Every structure is written in structure tokens, then in C-alpha cells.
Amino acid sequence: MKTNGSTYSILVLAIAFMLFGASTVQAQVLNKPVPAPNPNIGSDDPWDAACASVGYNEYYVKFTWMPPMVSSNNEFILELSDSDGYFGSPRELARVSDKNTILDFKFKFSLPTDTRGENFKFRVRSTSPAKTSPASDAFSMYFIDYKSPLLISENGSGSIPSGGEIQICGGGSVTLKPHNIPNAGTYRYNWYRSGTPLPEKTESITVSDPGMYYVELDYGSVCSGSANTLSNTITIGTGTSAGIALNGPSNVTVCPGDTHILEANISGGGYTYTWYKDGNVISGPTVNANTYTVNTSTSGFEGAYAVEIGGSGICKEKSAAVTISATGSYSVTLANQENIVLLPSQTKTLSVNTTATSPTYQWYKNGSAISGATNSSLNINSIGEYYVQVSQNGGPCTAAPIASAKTTVVSPDSFEFEIDFVGTYTACENTDATLSLTAIHAVSDSGAKTDVTADLQSSFTYQWKRNGNLVNGETSRTITLSNHEKNGFYSLDGTIDAFNASSNSMEVKLKVNEFLQITTNGTVLCEGGEAIVLTSSMDLSGKSFEWKKDGVVIDTSSESLTASETGAYELILKEYDCPLASNKVNVSAFDESLLVLDKPKDLIIIEGETKTITASGADSYEWYDTGNNLLSSQDSYSFQMEGEYLLVASFGTCTVSRVITVTYRDMFSIPNVITANGDGINDLWVLPNTYSRDPNVLVTIFNERGEQVFSQAGYENNWPQSTTSFNKQSMIFYYKVTRGGKSLKQGTITVIK
Known part of the structure; x- marks a missing residue:
């Protein structure tokens, strides 16, 4: 006879009850999940490692459990540990709600794309009742998101040497690094020298020993080979130093703009030259480029220069550095570099700072020299673009004049304010908030905006508005709000001379600074127990509110709520701009195993002695004899006489009963x-x-x-x-x-x- 999975499961449950009795089947048993074959690829073998990719990411695990049956609304959830096998923050892989009568089924899942590790584990969790299976065995699991051969080169430059060979001098070293993989720093690597694995797992390695070097991505003990990421080979050889050096003195001083050429002491031979400044490559590697011209007209040309040589028959080595410094240079700094707004009848002063020797000055407006403007400062009363040119008239070098940065002087057509929150603000989470002026823009008749905050913020008079209405007494650049009754849209107006300015509008929604609490007569559901009723600390008459269970609205009209299911309950009061949330009350299903006895309930004593049983886990206890007489209300009772006794333990509105049987131990056998x-x-x-x-x-x-x-x-x-x-x-x-x-x-x- 054939049966489907559901029928089979029900039969198993019936047999369990017939063989062992209802009292034997105490609680569900969730077994640890195990790998299962993929029915879609025609294989009968379960997987032993997961090597997923974009092209294949479908896996199965088998899960079994034992009755009693779970609730009809139960869900089974397959969870994945972290790469070390810990479930501190498990990741959900699959969830099913139609397997509550099936004791043996499979989960289908896909690996998350960031899965990389050797010790991942699975477990299965049920929601009603809340139980968790043991963890599975550990498995190597990787999502292979890059599966092409790597290319390595020196420093990841992308330049693979001719023949794949690099010669280095004794004591020198070379850094090898892949150059064709995105986000290279997020991977682990397997490096090899002449077939021997190296301990380094980093993106790059620095080597000095001769050998053949190559690398692959580390996708674990099983998946690395199938990823096909094995790189090209770089052969490192050693040789004798060619004695590379730079001709001339080790310290050179030049005037800005003068030409200076660096020259290596070795030339010809088809060698490659790589030029460095302060340790960074600035040119090369280039064949026969044994000279380098330093551009002294560029700011910051000063530094330590060196050259590295390499090629067939010689080892790679770098010269000692030559330090090049500047003489006769000077700086020019305009004191008013920000754009300037010039109001009617105003005069502004521009000034310059310089390190030039015996400087002379010439000011310019809109690119033309201003007649007679040859001092270090300039008074202006008209709009335009201004800068100053400074010449040095002494020192070792004759240099061209240096122009300062330019500053624009504008006459505004209007002004605009910008306001924003000060510090961290989140609507309906903060109980207070501060708004402040953050920027003042001068707007020209063409619509161009210039930031004039530093220049004019102290010159405006201010007024805050809420929902378009004046806020009495709030006439500074900042306003602080600490009452939800002041919620609304805020803006800032300002006045300077004949100009009026307005800001953007910012909505303020402060959390209600009140405490809404729900209380209950119990938090444990049990059959036959008193109903669990949730009540509010506030009168809800005429108010808009929502009762929620597990985040879902279940009632919007009852001022008190009877909890008939397990879950997290809360009350949301919707009277304000920001809903006011109560505390959460977690209602759980009753578990008789909460009552714990420190001795077996079948107690054997020697006649005349006393033995004490102590109970724990409950709120209160009552001990009775067979005549239903109350013997004690303590958590323990001392037994001296044979007989049957009853313990009734209370957990809120739930009770658990335990029958205690006391018998005397025979001190002698039956005589014959x-x-x-x-x-x-x-x-x-x-x-x-x-x-x-x-x-x-x-x-x-x-x-x-x-x-x-x-x-x-x-x-x-x-x-x-x-x-x-x-x-x-x-x-x-x-x-x-x-x-x-x-x-x-x-x-x-x-x-x-």
C-alpha cells in the first residue's frame, strides 16, 4: 500500500501512541538536519561540501522530527550559523508552513553570496511550539563569485615581465599581487612557491627567495580547485648587483622653473628603468629610460628621487635616493579668499600675505590691472573678480610673479537661508530637537548663489515661524524644541537692510514624552487556566489605538485585550503626530517541565527516618495528603510516613500537579x-x-x-x-x-x- 508523506506521518504518530501510550510522547523531538541529494540533477549522493556559484546554487537538507504534532500555525525554519559554527546571529535559509503533519521532509535552499568558510552548520527551528534542533555537522561552504584565472605582477601593476621572470639582488625583495580581480582585498588567497603552499593568505606577498610563484583564491579545502582561479607563474631569480646609482650629488638645490635632469650611471643594454619620488612610482618601467627630467615649475616637486633597474642578465635593484629641494620660492595667500557680498554703500578690504623677499604688489579686477593698486591691501566698493600678483625682488633666484587665488565680490539680488537639525535627529524617536541656520546664500539676478554665511550671519535679524506663524521670542539663529505639542513645519526669516530672506521648511515630529504601560495578570497560557488580560495604564476612551501581536494589528476597539495565543503584545496610541508605543508583554505557552523536584516522585525511606523533597520553578506550592489536608505551603516538605501525597505548584494562572509516593524500604528479606x-x-x-x-x-x-x-x-x-x-x-x-x-x-x- 502506498501512502503520501502526510498519511505516513499520521500513522507513525498513531503507532507511537499505541506502543508507548500518551504519557510517553511528552514533547516534540527535532533531529539535526543532514545533507540530502538534489533530485533535480539525477544524483543519489548527498553533498559533503557546498561550492555554489551564479550558475549553480541549489541544495537540499533532510529533516526529521517526532510527535506530538506541532500547532497548525507552526513554521519550520532552516538556519545557517556563521563561518565558525556559532548561531549568535543565525541566517534564515528557508521557511515552510505546510509540513506540520510530515515527520520527514527536505528543505531546499540557496547559499548567501557572501558565504565563505569551513565550519558552517545548520539547525531547524519550529515556531509553535518554540523548539530548536541540534546543530548539524560542520561543512565547507563557499559562494564562488570569481572563477577566472588570476593574473599576478609586481605590485599588481599589470605589467607581467618578459618570460615571467624577475631577477632581484641579494637582500632585495619583490611584492607580487593580482591585478585583474575586483575587490581583491575581500578574498583569502593560497600562495605557492615551486608547488609548496606558503602560509600567507593575503592579497599580496613580498618575496626574496628564488622560485616559481603563483596563487589561487582560497575557497576552502574542497571548492578551491573547482573555481579555476590558478594564476600565471612568476619566476624569481637572484643575481649580482649591477651597482645602480644616480650621477651627481645626493642633495640638489634648484630654483623653481629651472630645468634639472637626473641620470642613472648605467645606460643601454635594453634595461628597464622605473623612477620613484618619495617611494612612489612616477615613471616607468621604460626601456633605456636612464634619465628623468624634474619639472620644477610644478608645486611640490621637492622630494627624494631614485631609480630602479631591471632586465635580462641583471638583477632588479634600486639606487640610493637623491634629495631635491627648492630655493628662492615663496607663497602668496589672499586673506579674503571666500566670495564677498557687497551691500549698497558698503566698502570691503582685501589683503594679501606673502613670504617673498622685498615683495611688490599689483591688484587686478576682472583680469585688468587696477591703476595705483600696488599695496598689500585694497579697499573695494564695486563688484567683480579680484586677485593680486606678487613679485620677489631679492634672493638667489629670479622668479616670475605669483598670482593669488581669486575672490568674487557680488551684489545680491536676494538672499536665501538654509536650516537643518543640529546633531542626530530621527522623527518620532527624539524627545527634543534643535534647528539652526546652516548657510546664507546671496543670489544674483542670474540665479547664481554665493555662500556668505561667515560674512553676514551676524548682520541679519531673525524670526522663526511654525506652520507659517511667528514663534514669539524666537529671534536667534537657533531654536530648541522639547515638547511634542510644538510639532510642525519650521522655517526661519531674516532681514538685512532692504533685503528679506526665507529658509527652507523642516518638519519636526517629536516623540511623546509620556509612558504608556500595559499590565497583565499573567504571561503563561495554559489549558483551563485563568484568561490572560492586558490592560492599559491610560484611559483609552475615545482615543485611537491599536493592539498588536508580533507587530500585526489584531484589535482597534477593545480597551482591554484577552490574549489567547502566544506572542509579543503591545499597545500603540495614535493620538499624536508620533504614535506612542507601550512596553511589550511576551505571552508564552506553559511548559510543565518548569516544575523541578530535587528527588524522584517515588520516594523510598527507611521507617523512622525523614526525607525532604524540594520543588523549584513555580510561584507557589501546596502539599496535600490523601485526605486532601493541606500539609504545607512551602517549597519543600519532609516525609516520614508511607502513602501518596499531592503537590500542586502554581505558575501565575497555571498549575501543575505531581503525585508523590512514599514507601518504606525493607530492611530484611522474607524468612524461609x-x-x-x-x-x-x-x-x-x-x-x-x-x-x-x-x-x-x-x-x-x-x-x-x-x-x-x-x-x-x-x-x-x-x-x-x-x-x-x-x-x-x-x-x-x-x-x-x-x-x-x-x-x-x-x-x-x-x-x-
Whole structure:
């Protein structure tokens, strides 16, 4: 007979109940997930490592669990650990809600594109009830997002040497680095020298030992080879120094604009030359380029220059540096470099600072020299573009005049303000906020804007507005708000001379500075327990509000809410611009395992001794005897007498009952010999307390012919009786001890007269 997965699961559950009973099936058991074959590629073998890519990213895991059945709204969630196998922040891979009657099924999932590691694990989590499976075994898992051969070159320059060979001198080194992979620094690498793995896992390595070097991306112990990223090979050789150096002195001083040529002491031979300034490449490598012209007309030409030589038959080496410095240079700095707004009837002063020796000055407006403007400062009363040219009239060098930066003087057509929040502000999260003027723009008749904040912010008079209305007393550049009742759209107006300026509008939405609390008579749901009712600390009459469970609105009209399902409950008051959220109350399902006893509930004691059982986990406790008499309300009780006792533990509105059975431990065994000679010693057949004086226990004795000679329920250790006679010196009897027809003990008794 064929059955589908659901029918099979239900059959398994039924069999479990028949074989073990309802009391045996206590709670769901979630087994650890294991890899499963992909049914879409015709393979019967489960995967042992995941090497995903854009072209293939489909995997399966098998998951099994045991009843009782989960809730109908349950979801099973497949989660992935981090690369070290930890579930501190698990990632969800798959979620199913239609497998709640299937005890054996598969999850289908894809690897996240940033998955890289050797020790990823899986687990499965159910939501109702909330349980988590054990973690799976660890697996090598990589998403291979780059799967082309790498190309390596010196310093990742992209220039692969002829024949793939680089010669270095003794004590020298070369840095190898891939140059054709995006985001190279985000990967780990496997470097090799002549087939031997190297310990470095970084993007680049610096080597000095001879050998053949190559690299591949490190996609783990399984996936690296399938990615096909193995690079070209660079052969490093060593040789004798060619003695490369720069001709001339090691320190050179030049005038700005003068020509200076650096020359290597080795030329010809088809060698390549790479020129450096302050350790950075500025030219090359270029064949036969044994000279380099320093452009002293460029600012910042000063520095330490060196050359590196390489080529067939010689080893690569770098010369000692030659330091080039400037003499006779000077700086020119305009004191008013910002653009200047010139209001009607205003006069502004421009000034210049310079380090020139015996300087002379010439000011320019709109590119033309201003007649007579030959001082270090200039008074202006008209708009235009201004700068100054400074000449040096002393020192070792004769240099061309240096012009300052240009500053633009404008006459505004209007002004605009910009306002913004000061510091961090998030709508409906802050309880206070500060707005401030951040910029003043002068706007020309053509619409061009010039930032004049520093020049004019102290010259304006200000007025704040809220929703277009004046805010009394707020006449500074800054306004601070700390009450949600002041929420609204704010703007800033200003006045200077005949100009009026307005700002952009900024909406302020402050969080209500009140506390909304919901309380409850309990947080644990249990069958037959008191209903869990959530109530608000505020009167909700006539107000707009929402009750939410797990972030979803479930009620908008009830002033109190009865929680009938597990979840996180909260109340949202919608009376304000920013909704006011209450605290969250987490309602969970009751779990009887919360009650813990420190000793077994079947307690065996020696008659006359006392044993104490202590309970924990509940809010309160009550201990009862078989007559329903309350013995104690403490968390522990000391037992001295045999019998059955009842413990009732309360968890809020939920209770758990435990029956405690106390029995005496037998200190001796059933005797099989008695001496009925009337001396008062061993004259009677005495049973342990387990079988004597119990009205439910029947003791029956038979003679050797199988005839019943004695029968008593609640045996009082009184056989043989005084009227019993024995006609032999030694006689054998048979006994049987039963309870409810079930045999407890049987054996023989030898009676010696």
C-alpha cells in the first residue's frame, strides 16, 4: 500500500501512541538536519561540501522530527550559523508552513553570496511550539563569485615581465599581487612557491627567495580547485648587483622653473628603468629610460628621487635616493579668499600675505590691472573678480610673479537661508530637537548663489515661524524644541537692510514624552487556566489605538485585550503626530517541565527516618495528603510516613500537579525458616513492612499437599497461630503473597519444632 508523506506521518504518530501510550510522547523531538541529494540533477549522493556559484546554487537538507504534532500555525525554519559554527546571529535559509503533519521532509535552499568558510552548520527551528534542533555537522561552504584565472605582477601593476621572470639582488625583495580581480582585498588567497603552499593568505606577498610563484583564491579545502582561479607563474631569480646609482650629488638645490635632469650611471643594454619620488612610482618601467627630467615649475616637486633597474642578465635593484629641494620660492595667500557680498554703500578690504623677499604688489579686477593698486591691501566698493600678483625682488633666484587665488565680490539680488537639525535627529524617536541656520546664500539676478554665511550671519535679524506663524521670542539663529505639542513645519526669516530672506521648511515630529504601560495578570497560557488580560495604564476612551501581536494589528476597539495565543503584545496610541508605543508583554505557552523536584516522585525511606523533597520553578506550592489536608505551603516538605501525597505548584494562572509516593524500604528479606518451639524467638513468620498490615495484600499459606492452611489480608505477622499444630519435627509449607490477584512473592517456609 502506498501512502503520501502526510498519511505516513499520521500513522507513525498513531503507532507511537499505541506502543508507548500518551504519557510517553511528552514533547516534540527535532533531529539535526543532514545533507540530502538534489533530485533535480539525477544524483543519489548527498553533498559533503557546498561550492555554489551564479550558475549553480541549489541544495537540499533532510529533516526529521517526532510527535506530538506541532500547532497548525507552526513554521519550520532552516538556519545557517556563521563561518565558525556559532548561531549568535543565525541566517534564515528557508521557511515552510505546510509540513506540520510530515515527520520527514527536505528543505531546499540557496547559499548567501557572501558565504565563505569551513565550519558552517545548520539547525531547524519550529515556531509553535518554540523548539530548536541540534546543530548539524560542520561543512565547507563557499559562494564562488570569481572563477577566472588570476593574473599576478609586481605590485599588481599589470605589467607581467618578459618570460615571467624577475631577477632581484641579494637582500632585495619583490611584492607580487593580482591585478585583474575586483575587490581583491575581500578574498583569502593560497600562495605557492615551486608547488609548496606558503602560509600567507593575503592579497599580496613580498618575496626574496628564488622560485616559481603563483596563487589561487582560497575557497576552502574542497571548492578551491573547482573555481579555476590558478594564476600565471612568476619566476624569481637572484643575481649580482649591477651597482645602480644616480650621477651627481645626493642633495640638489634648484630654483623653481629651472630645468634639472637626473641620470642613472648605467645606460643601454635594453634595461628597464622605473623612477620613484618619495617611494612612489612616477615613471616607468621604460626601456633605456636612464634619465628623468624634474619639472620644477610644478608645486611640490621637492622630494627624494631614485631609480630602479631591471632586465635580462641583471638583477632588479634600486639606487640610493637623491634629495631635491627648492630655493628662492615663496607663497602668496589672499586673506579674503571666500566670495564677498557687497551691500549698497558698503566698502570691503582685501589683503594679501606673502613670504617673498622685498615683495611688490599689483591688484587686478576682472583680469585688468587696477591703476595705483600696488599695496598689500585694497579697499573695494564695486563688484567683480579680484586677485593680486606678487613679485620677489631679492634672493638667489629670479622668479616670475605669483598670482593669488581669486575672490568674487557680488551684489545680491536676494538672499536665501538654509536650516537643518543640529546633531542626530530621527522623527518620532527624539524627545527634543534643535534647528539652526546652516548657510546664507546671496543670489544674483542670474540665479547664481554665493555662500556668505561667515560674512553676514551676524548682520541679519531673525524670526522663526511654525506652520507659517511667528514663534514669539524666537529671534536667534537657533531654536530648541522639547515638547511634542510644538510639532510642525519650521522655517526661519531674516532681514538685512532692504533685503528679506526665507529658509527652507523642516518638519519636526517629536516623540511623546509620556509612558504608556500595559499590565497583565499573567504571561503563561495554559489549558483551563485563568484568561490572560492586558490592560492599559491610560484611559483609552475615545482615543485611537491599536493592539498588536508580533507587530500585526489584531484589535482597534477593545480597551482591554484577552490574549489567547502566544506572542509579543503591545499597545500603540495614535493620538499624536508620533504614535506612542507601550512596553511589550511576551505571552508564552506553559511548559510543565518548569516544575523541578530535587528527588524522584517515588520516594523510598527507611521507617523512622525523614526525607525532604524540594520543588523549584513555580510561584507557589501546596502539599496535600490523601485526605486532601493541606500539609504545607512551602517549597519543600519532609516525609516520614508511607502513602501518596499531592503537590500542586502554581505558575501565575497555571498549575501543575505531581503525585508523590512514599514507601518504606525493607530492611530484611522474607524468612524461609521459623522455629515454632515456644521460646519466643523466631516463633512467628514475620514479613517485611512492604507486605504486612496492608489490607490490599493477601497472604496465603499451603501445606505440602497443597491444602490451604492460612489466608489473611493485611497480614499481622501472626502465623503460625497458637492453635496450629505440627505433627513432624520438620515440616515444609508454601506461601504466596498477592495484591489484586497479582503475585508479588512466593516460596517455602520450613517449620522446625
